[in-house]
Amino acid sequence: MESSNGGTMKVVNKTTVRGSDLGLRVLALALTLVAAIMVGLDKQTKVVPITVVSTLPPLNVPVTALWHDMSAFVYFMVTNAIACAYAALSLVLTLVATKSGKKGLTMMIMVLDLLMVALLFSGIGAAGAVGVIGYQGNSHVQWNKVCNVVEKFCHQLSAALVVSILGSVAYMLLVGLAALNLHKKYK
Secondary structure (H helix, E strand, C coil): CECCCCCECCCCCHHHHHHHHHHHHHHHHHHHHHHHHHHHCCEEEEEEEECCCCCCCCEEEEEEEEHHHCHHHHHHHHHHHHHHHHHHHHHHHHHHHHHHCCHHHHHHHHHHHHHHHHHHHHHHHHHHHHHHHHHHCEHHHCECCCCCCCHHHHHHHHHHHHHHHHHHHHHHHHHHHHHHHHHHHCC
16 A cells, blocks of 8 residues: 555554454453452451550550452442453454444444543542552541551552553553544544
């Protein structure tokens, strides 16, 4: 194929694009599933010494950090579970759209992919904001940092945030790939 400036352009093979699309969907499914599982299994119990009166020895109180104690972490896990379920459904829809050639279905999948990006970023933002308070505390409202006490819990949640960010990047790449395909069709 010749371009407007006289050079030649390579046309991307449709099977390569389809393979990239399916590969990114499987990656998004795996990453959001792993993030949801990491948060769902995140729990740490630690005995914390609390001083009630300075003249008495401290009381040892067991403290348990659970993901479902904070609504932001619940929201984060639910957004990843929704994105994971959608990735499984979109794999099937993509195969149907590819075989049938329905452009409306392809456009719907692209819009839903974009919705998953927004949903995942909102969950990441909510959990990240609470996580920062856990790591640093907030002296203005007298919230103490807790990640120095339940380090394993915080590290596992941080890892889940990173995995979820990678999942949302996979969805962003899917949106970019779909937009590029639409641009090529209408050019």
